Structures are given as C-alpha cells and as structure tokens.
Amino acid sequence: MVTVLMPTYNCAAYISDAIKSILNQTFKEYEFLIIDDGSTDSTQEIVSNFNDSRIRCIHKKNSGLADSLNYGLSHATFDLIARMDADDIAHPMRILKQVKTLTQKPNIDVIASWFAVFSGSRIKYIVKTPENNEEIVHQLTLYSTIPHSGCMYNRNQILKSGGYLGEVFEDYSLWLKLKDKIKFYNIQEVLTFVRYRRNSLSRTNLTLKHSIIYKIQEPYYQNLGAHFVLSNVFETNKIKAWREYFYGAPKLARKLWRSSAKYLVKDYRISIAYLISLLPIKVFLQFKEARIKFRMQYLINYCKKENKVLRREFSILLKR
Numbered sequence: 001m002v003t004v005l006m007p008t009y010n011c012a013a014y015i016s017d018a019i020k021s022i023l024n025q026t027f028k029e030y031e032f033l034i035i036d037d038g039s040t041d042s043t044q045e046i047v048s049n050f051n052d053s054r055i056r057c058i059h060k061k062n063s064g065l066a067d068s069l070n071y072g073l074s075h076a077t078f079d080l081i082a083r084m085d086a087d088d089i090a091h092p093m094r095i096l097k098q099v100k101t102l103t104q105k106p107n108i109d110v111i112a113s114w115f116a117v118f119s120g121s122r123i124k125y126i127v128k129t130p131e132n133n134e135e136i137v138h139q140l141t142l143y144s145t146i147p148h149s150g151c152m153y154n155r156n157q158i159l160k161s162g163g164y165l166g167e168v169f170e171d172y173s174l175w176l177k178l179k180d181k182i183k184f185y186n187i188q189e190v191l192t193f194v195r196y197r198r199n200s201l202s203r204t205n206l207t208l209k210h211s212i213i214y215k216i217q218e219p220y221y222q223n224l225g226a227h228f229v230l231s232n233v234f235e236t237n238k239i240k241a242w243r244e245y246f247y248g249a250p251k252l253a254r255k256l257w258r259s260s261a262k263y264l265v266k267d268y269r270i271s272i273a274y275l276i277s278l279l280p281i282k283v284f285l286q287f288k289e290a291r292i293k294f295r296m297q298y299l300i301n302y303c304k305k306e307n308k309v310l311r312r313e314f315s316i317l318l319k320r
Contacts, residue, residue, distance in 0.1 A: 021090040056077075083151050088192060125297070144171060
C-alpha cells in the first residue's frame with residue numbers, strides 16, 4: 001500500500017487536474033493524503049467536491065512546505081510515500097511502474113523518472129534524468145536530478161534523518177544529506193508532467209534562488225573531493241567552476257576553468273558556457289533559465305514516435 005502525499009497552498013487553479021491524475025492511476029491500492037497548508041482560496045471547496053474514499057484531506061495553519069511535508073509524513077497511513085505537487089499531473093502508470101520497479105530492485109530507496117514540463121495544453125520540453133545512483137549522486141554536486149514531485153520513497157528513512165528542512169529547495173537539501181546512506185534510481189520514461197509557472201521563485205527572483213542553492217551547497221564544497229569522491233584537483237576545479245556559473249560569479253567560473261585549461265579544449269559544453277558567461281549579467285541569467293538545451297532537444301526529436309505518444313497521452317489527461 002502507498003500514501004500519495006500532496007501538500008497544497010492556494011493552488012485552486014490547478015489542484016483539480018492533480019487530483020484527477022491520481023484518482024485515475026492504474027494502481028488502486030493507496031490513500032491520497034492532501035495537506036492543506038492554510039489555503040485562503042477555494043482549495044478546500046474543490047477538494048471536498050471529489051467523492052472518493054481514498055482521499056484524506058487535513059487542513060492546518062499555514063507553516064510552509066517543509067513543515068507540511070513533515071506533518072504529512074507523520075500522519076501518513078503507509079510507509080511508502082509517493083510525492084505529488086498540487087499543480088502537476090501524474091501519468092496514469094506512474095505509481096504502478098514505481099512500485100513494480102521497487103519490487104524488482106529492492107536495493108533502491110528513492111525512485112523517480114523523467115518528466116515533461118508543460119504550459120497550458122502544450123509540452124515545452126522533456127528532462128531526461130540519469131538512471132543510476134552513481135551518476136545521480138555525482139550530479140548532486142550541482143543540482144538534483146531526482147524530481148521531488150514524482151518521486152517515491154520510504155518515509156522512515158526521511159524521518160530518521162530529521163525530515164525536511166528549509167522553505168525552498170528542501171528536496172535538494174534532503175538528497176544531499178542522505179546521498180551516502182541511500183540509493184537513487186530514475187525510470188527512463190516520462191511519468192510526471194510538471195507545470196511551468198512564471199510566478200514561482202525560480203522565475204521571479206533568480207538572484208535569491210541562486211544564493212539559497214549556493215548556501216545549501218556550501219558545507220559540501222568546503223571539502224568537495226571527500227564528499228563526492230572526486231579523482232583529482234582538475235575534476236574538483238571543473239565542478240567548482242560550474243557551481244559559480246550556475247549560482248555564483250561568472251567571472252570566477254571563467255578563472256577556475258582557465259586554471260584547468262584542458263577542459264576548455266576537451267569539453268565543448270564548457271567552451272560554450274565560457275562564452276555565454278561573458279554576456280551582460282541580466283541577459284546571462286535569463287539565458288540560463290530559458291532551458292535552451294532541453295527545448296532544442298525536444299524540438300529536434302519532436303516527431304519521434306515516443307514524443308507523439310506522450311503528447312497524445314497528455315492531451316487525454318487534460319480532457320479527463
């Protein structure tokens with residue numbers, strides 16, 4: 001049995017789609033625990049209109065996402081938790097495929113998948129996350145490739161570690177904290193549709209977003225090689241440069257790359273990033289957040305069979 005855990009705060013415009021996508025899962029043995037974090041819009045009314053015995057909605061005083069997640073974990077009926085955000089949409093096979101994979105791979109602790117980012121009725125791009133634990137952990141040096149909305153895990157591991165901390169990027173902090181104690185895995189197909197929202201923190205205040213992530217990473221960067229078992233100083237400097245490129249000072253990123261000049265020659269991505277970092281800072285920030293790489297990959301593969309099937313499935317989901 002599974003508990004689908006979905007915190008929500010003032011998400012009345014989207015929550016109906018999220019709820020329908022869970023109620024239409026092919027896997028039926030779950031409770032749907034919705035934590036209403038003091039919403040002041042019509043969230044409660046919308047949730048109450050769904051007449052399904054699997055739904056259990058708890059209304060509480062507003063205290064933020066991390067606290068709502070911890071509250072939900074402590075009130076869940078089952079240990080196996082399927083995370084869901086109130087503005088996203090789950091593929092009908094999501095829970096079934098995750099449960100089946102966990103049964104086949106009992107050494108896996110946290111499982112997620114690829115995801116598609118959408119706006120309105122249109123898929124904007126697909127993010128193909130790495131499959132195996134080693135690469136997922138390595139990429140935690142810079143960002144999380146385990147999408148929080150769409151992952152599944154055993155709550156006991158999370159609670160034993162102290163639960164969620166912070167108000168934003170709480171999942172990234174959690175995965176960093178647990179990276180040496182658990183195993184990650186991503187199913188190599190799209191099982192979650194993530195809504196693109198212009199008013200989210202990552203869209204409206206890039207400087208604040210970057211400073212928060214930079215701060216989360218700081219304890220690990222004090223001894224990066226030891227925390228992530230990096231092979232040499234060149235590899236360490238390359239990652240430190242990428243960190244500055246994504247979240248810190250572009251000028252420092254260029255300096256670090258130049259100190260290990262061979263990477264500029266051997267890695268075309270660094271060469272391109274080096275040139276992009278020379279743009280005026282405002283343009284530079286906007287360019288990074290545009291996700292050009294993912295958009296181009298999706299456009300190039302737009303007519304492939306799997307993408308046609310995905311668009312058709314997504315269209316059907318929106319009509320339910």
